[in-house]
Amino acid sequence: MTRIPPSIGRIVLFLPPIDGGRHEDGQPFGALVAGVNDDGTINLMAAARDGTPYGVQNVVLVQEGDEIDLDRAHAFWMAYQKGQAAKAEQLQAAGATVDLAPLLDRLTALEGVLEAGGIFHQLFERTKTEIASFVQDEIAALETRLASPAAPAPLPPPEAPPAPAPTEQTA
Incomplete structure (x- = not known):
């Protein structure tokens, strides 16, 4: 039972x-x-x-x-x-048994990967490095533009509004 x-x-x-x-x-x-x-x-x-x-x-x-x-x-x-x-x-x-040795071997290998930092850690470090490099490049480009001796061209003066149209006066 x-x-x-x-x-x-x-x-x-x-x-x-x-x-x-x-x-x-x-x-x-x-x-x-x-x-x-x-x-x-x-x-x-x-x-x-x-x-x-x-x-x-x-x-x-x-x-x-x-x-x-x-x-x-x-x-x-x-x-x-x-x-x-x-x-x-x-x-x-019936005395059936399951051989867990292959599963244990795979788990042990996975533990080794995790202890060594694992794939996620490796991806995170790679992404972090790429982002840092991109930010440094953008900062350098901005500093170059700011340090450039050529000043930006002045903006043109705003246009004067059109004069009002003459109105007819009746007598």
Whole structure:
């Protein structure tokens, strides 16, 4: 019999007690395990049918072979989660092992890259150098223009507004 230990962040299906807001169609609500209590109950962040979240504390996690008390809120694993746990249990019982050596080698190599500064550090240093070089070039060009003996040409004087047109006077 497969029992799945609850852990924070896992998704479960949640049924409120019969007198405590259970939906007419009997469908469970989706919920996220927010906490695991010492007594084995769980705290949930459930979502109502309209998506509104709400908290529920001390919910019994019903597992395979457990009695269900319909007068009390309870949660249970989805069929997919139970299927995955059963497959893992079968592999373990058959003595199947996984060779983690290649993964460990890759992680060790990655640690070496990170300790040496890593690719992101290298890219940051390269970008920082390019930006500093660009800023220095722009400052030098500005200083050259400011130190140049040729003064900029004076602006032409503004044009005078046109004279008003003569008006005819009637006698």
